[in-house]
Amino acid sequence: MTSSHSFSVGTIGAGTLAQAIAADAVAAGYQVTLSNSRGPESLAELAGRLGADASAGTVAEAAQADLVILAVGWDQVPAAVKGLPDWNGRIVIDATNQWNGPGTEVDLGDLTGSERNAALLPGARVVKAFNTLFAGAVAAQDPHGADGRLVVFLAGDDTDAKATVSAFADSLGFAPVDLGGLHEGRLMQVGGGPLSGLHVTKVA
Numbered sequence: 001m002t003s004s005h006s007f008s009v010g011t012i013g014a015g016t017l018a019q020a021i022a023a024d025a026v027a028a029g030y031q032v033t034l035s036n037s038r039g040p041e042s043l044a045e046l047a048g049r050l051g052a053d054a055s056a057g058t059v060a061e062a063a064q065a066d067l068v069i070l071a072v073g074w075d076q077v078p079a080a081v082k083g084l085p086d087w088n089g090r091i092v093i094d095a096t097n098q099w100n101g102p103g104t105e106v107d108l109g110d111l112t113g114s115e116r117n118a119a120l121l122p123g124a125r126v127v128k129a130f131n132t133l134f135a136g137a138v139a140a141q142d143p144h145g146a147d148g149r150l151v152v153f154l155a156g157d158d159t160d161a162k163a164t165v166s167a168f169a170d171s172l173g174f175a176p177v178d179l180g181g182l183h184e185g186r187l188m189q190v191g192g193g194p195l196s197g198l199h200v201t202k203v204a
Helices: 015-025 040-050 074-083 113-118 135-141 157-173 182-188
Strands: 009-012 032-037 055-056 066-071 092-094 099-100 125-129 148-156 175-178
Touching: 009 015, 015 032, 015 066, 015 135, 015 157, 032 040, 040 055, 040 157, 066 074, 066 157, 074 099, 092 113, 092 157, 099 182, 113 125, 113 182, 125 157, 148 157, 148 182, 157 175
Parallel strands: 009 032, 009 066, 032 055, 066 092, 092 125, 148 175
Antiparallel strands: 125 148
């Protein structure tokens, strides 16, 4: 099958959330490269299950995609992106949450998690998205359900990048809702953000 979309998708991390988004992306006709810290061999079976438009690659290979989903544990982020070359304007969807462990929030003061991560991704256009949704629910739920489309909140400082991420989420069946700049992503932060863990649907 040939990809029906003009841009490619990569994942840094291949846990439940990344797998769920990747499955939706492949079903929607995107070419997806999955990666994790254990290497492509550990993802070969998963890629095979997802279909011909999915492949397993190194983190460096996944990071060359036009749109990259960062979905690793908070404490794993620095190591996951260390040594990667300048992102040259490619888009990174930051789907992480600042937990050091179950129920243990990281206090960043006035800084949002995505602002901290953006500093580790030189040249990337970072958009916060998908982090408010429980990974298991995304994997089990059709985003375009009978009650409406599951909302994906997003925030970012680059208007064009947000438009691309909005179109991507829409193409997967989600309803994107733009909150504003990257700092407004604090509304999605765990440990007090009113939108954290909020699963709502939007009709039409």
